Amino acid sequence: xxxxxxxxxxxxxxxxxxxxxxxxxxxxxxxxxxxxxxxxxxxxxxxxxxxxxxxxxxxxxxxxxxxxxxxxxxxxxxxxxxxxxxxxxxxxxxxxxxxxxxxxxxxxxxxxxxxxxxxxxxxxxxxxxxxxxxxxxxxxxxxxxxxxxxxxxxxxxxxxxxxxxxxxxxxxxxxxxxxxxxxxxxxxxxxxxxxxxxxxxxxxxxxxxxxxxxxxxxxxxxxxxxxxxxxxxxxxxxxxxxxxxxxxxxxxxxxxxxxxx
Amino acid sequence: xxxxxxxxxxxxxxxxxxxxxxxxxxxxxxxxxxxxxxxxxxxxxxxxxxxxxxxxxxxxxxxxxxxxxxxxxxxxxxxxxxxxxxxxxxxxxxxxxxxxxxxxxxxxxxxxxxxxxxxxxxxxxxxxxxxxxxxxxxxxxxxxxxxxxxxxxxxxxxxxxxxxxxxxxxxxxxxxxxxxxxxxxxxxxxxxxxxxxxxxxxxxxxxxxxxxxxxxxxxxxxxxxxxxxxxxxxxxxxxxxxxxxxxxxxxxxxxxxxxxxxxxxxxxxxxxxxxxxxxxxxxxxxxxxxxxxxxxxxxxxxxxxxxxxxxxxxxxxxxxxxxxxxxxxxxxxxxxxxxxxxxxxxxxxxxxxxxxxxxxxxxxxxxxxxxxxxxxxxxxxxxxxxxxxxxxxxxxxxxxxxxxxxxxxxxxxxxxxxxxxxxxxxxxxxx
Numbered sequence: 001x002x003x004x005x006x007x008x009x010x011x012x013x014x015x016x017x018x019x020x021x022x023x024x025x026x027x028x029x030x031x032x033x034x035x036x037x038x039x040x041x042x043x044x045x046x047x048x049x050x051x052x053x054x055x056x057x058x059x060x061x062x063x064x065x066x067x068x069x070x071x072x073x074x075x076x077x078x079x080x081x082x083x084x085x086x087x088x089x090x091x092x093x094x095x096x097x098x099x100x101x102x103x104x105x106x107x108x109x110x111x112x113x114x115x116x117x118x119x120x121x122x123x124x125x126x127x128x129x130x131x132x133x134x135x136x137x138x139x140x141x142x143x144x145x146x147x148x149x150x151x152x153x154x155x156x157x158x159x160x161x162x163x164x165x166x167x168x169x170x171x172x173x174x175x176x177x178x179x180x181x182x183x184x185x186x187x188x189x190x191x192x193x194x195x196x197x198x199x200x201x202x203x204x205x206x207x208x209x210x211x212x213x214x215x216x217x218x219x220x221x222x223x224x225x226x227x228x229x230x231x232x233x234x235x236x237x238x239x240x241x242x243x244x245x246x247x248x249x250x251x252x253x254x255x256x257x258x259x260x261x
Numbered sequence: 262x263x264x265x266x267x268x269x270x271x272x273x274x275x276x277x278x279x280x281x282x283x284x285x286x287x288x289x290x291x292x293x294x295x296x297x298x299x300x301x302x303x304x305x306x307x308x309x310x311x312x313x314x315x316x317x318x319x320x321x322x323x324x325x326x327x328x329x330x331x332x333x334x335x336x337x338x339x340x341x342x343x344x345x346x347x348x349x350x351x352x353x354x355x356x357x358x359x360x361x362x363x364x365x366x367x368x369x370x371x372x373x374x375x376x377x378x379x380x381x382x383x384x385x386x387x388x389x390x391x392x393x394x395x396x397x398x399x400x401x402x403x404x405x406x407x408x409x410x411x412x413x414x415x416x417x418x419x420x421x422x423x424x425x426x427x428x429x430x431x432x433x434x435x436x437x438x439x440x441x442x443x444x445x446x447x448x449x450x451x452x453x454x455x456x457x458x459x460x461x462x463x464x465x466x467x468x469x470x471x472x473x474x475x476x477x478x479x480x481x482x483x484x485x486x487x488x489x490x491x492x493x494x495x496x497x498x499x500x501x502x503x504x505x506x507x508x509x510x511x512x513x514x515x516x517x518x519x520x521x522x523x524x525x526x527x528x529x530x531x532x533x534x535x536x537x538x539x540x541x542x543x544x545x546x547x548x549x550x551x552x553x554x555x556x557x558x559x560x561x562x563x564x565x566x567x568x569x570x571x572x573x574x575x576x577x578x579x580x581x582x583x584x585x586x587x588x589x590x591x592x593x594x595x596x597x598x599x600x601x602x603x604x605x606x607x608x609x610x611x612x613x614x615x616x617x618x619x620x621x622x623x624x625x626x627x628x629x630x631x632x633x634x635x636x637x638x639x640x641x642x643x644x645x646x647x648x649x650x651x652x653x654x655x656x657x658x659x660x661x662x663x664x665x666x667x668x669x670x671x672x673x674x675x676x677x678x679x680x681x682x683x684x685x686x687x688x689x690x691x692x
Contacts, residue, residue, distance in 0.1 A: 014385055014390060014391050015385045015386065017385075018381060018382055018385040018386075018391075021382075022371055022374065022378075022382055025373075025374060025378065026371060026373050026374065029373045030373070094369075096368065096369065097368060097369050097386060098346075099341075099346065100346065100362070100364045100365055100368045101344075101346065101362055101364070101368055101369070101386055101387065101388075102344050102345040102346050102360065102362065103386070103388075255347075255348040256347075256348070258341065258346050258347040259275065259347055
């Protein structure tokens with residue numbers, strides 16, 4: 001059963017690609033600045049955060065320049081927020097496809113997660129530029145960074161699948177999602193470092209998969225130290241839990257999508 | 262083994278009422294309520310509608326079958342269940358091979374994307390591989406006939422261009438199994454013909470096709486076997502011609518197959534002969550409920566004579582819906598009077614070999630006379646709705662645009678003293 005489903009998804013891989021390609025093509029159509037928004041979104045947030053949190057509030061940044069500190073997290077955060085809000089709508093906004101054609105429904109949230117990677121890559125290249133500018137050299141741990149990026153994608157995809165399936169029944173998701181994203185921003189070490197919190201709270205925070213992912217990513221990149229192992233372990237476990245739960249919920253409900261949507 | 266599609270006792274139910282789009286609030290309240298009053302059941306069975314109810318069917322590899330039935334009979338639901346868009350509530354469906362479904366033209370088109378981009382998008386949504394689309398690209402573009410608009414966003418397209426683009430992608434679909442729903446019901450007549458030709462090519466290619474349509478002429482032309490769905494069940498299946506015939510006969514009659522004429526007030530003549538009844542019968546003498554272009558028809562007149570009548574003639578006048586007399590068919594022309602019609606009731610049949618009227622509404626009047634004297638003349642007493650049919654067996658149904666009447670005929674090329682019949686073209690020209 002499981003293998004059959006995976007084999008079928010593999011058969012439809014080109015559809016996933018074309019759906020992602022459509023999202024990318026359409027995303028910045030008729031936007032005067034076009035694909036520049038891929039960089040502008042995290043960049044503008046970075047400027048704001050640096051002004052308000054770095055300068056005015058004087059929030060520490062683990063010994064890294066605050067702009068670089070916040071941008072590295074915002075890069076991941078923008079991916080998460082963008083993919084989750086679009087992915088949560090991916091079934092409802094493609095209801096015409098769901099009611100007219102068969103394909104593995106998971107292709108829809110999957111294609112959003114895929115198309116988000118392009119913006120991520122563009123934004124990532126700017127991160128490299130920043131690191132050069134601030135003369136921050138990554139240590140050997142940089143090779144661990146992809147683990148956290150995979151974690152980011154899995155968590156985002158898992159949450160997207162869950163919200164997308166819920167959205168088929170409850171259109172409230174559309175209104176809940178922005179609020180959820182905003183709330184999560186404060187529970188994630190984007191603006192502040194993990195060390196800003198007392199140790200017991202850090203463990204609690206790690207239940208939020210993004211906390212461990214972002215903290216780990218930053219640690220790999222800047223500090224030349226391995227990421228906090230207990231934080232990472234908790235967050236990555238939670239990531240897998242969310243991904244599996246999202247997938248199972250999606251698979252359990254997808255048989256009736258076409259009837260309900 | 263060699264079956265391409267097998268459906269075994271498939272049923273599908275839908276919840277009726279406000280269950281479709283609930284709000285979180287309702288779901289939450291539902292939970293609260295069920296905790297507080299766990300016994301109370303909210304929803305009764307009456308809210309369940311069975312769209313399909315125990316449908317079983319088998320389609321062989323390479324077979325082209327038609328699905329017909331009235332609106333809401335369950336055809337589209339069956340098509341969706343077979344193509345796995347939705348799942349049956351109970352029963353089993355098995356489809357072997359790559360599946361393509363054409364439930365509408367241009368599924369997944371995106372307004373902002375160009376025609377070319379949409380060809381890729383639509384093609385891949387319908388189940389084509391990229392290299393297949395690449396290969397068919399030139400043909401698709403040619404068939405769509407959208408000229409210089411290929412690289413323009415389709416939001417600038419006319420609805421006709423959009424449809425042509427959608428259909429031309431669909432026409433190049435190369436899956437093993439194809440589900441088609443009413444795709445032919447769109448577009449102008451010229452484009453419909455083109456689509457029918459493309460449909461025929463699709464079904465000639467050895468693939469399995471399930472074709473849902475209300476266009477009986479198209480079904481008759483494309484499908485050898487047809488399944489009639491009524492009330493979510495298979496009402497009849499088998500030879501297309503027979504199934505279509507049974508299906509059309511199930512309708513409320515388009516004309517009154519039996520008309521009581523005794524009570525008609527407006528009539529002229531001496532009244533020595535009065536029509537009592539007029540019946541439309543088929544070849545076997547049963548009531549004919551639906552009349553088609555080209556059908557043989559038997560019309561039975563029942564009359565009553567007040568006295569013995571010598572040399573009694575009968576006639577049937579057919580008028581167009583604008584009141585033009587199309588034909589006065591009578592026994593005077595064929596010189597078949599009833600030499601002596603005795604006092605009392607009698608009846609006479611008019612047999613028409615080929616009802617060569619094009620589809621539409623016609624009106625009939627009757628008369629009875631003896632030489633020099635009208636006895637009963639009735640105008641416009643019967644309405645006849647003539648249904649289209651594929652009289653020439655070419656898939657080109659006799660059409661109201663062909664005028665009021667059509668003829669049993671053929672075309673020949675003249676040659677050395679004898680003429681040769683031109684063979685019917687294999688497929689419709691795509692122009």
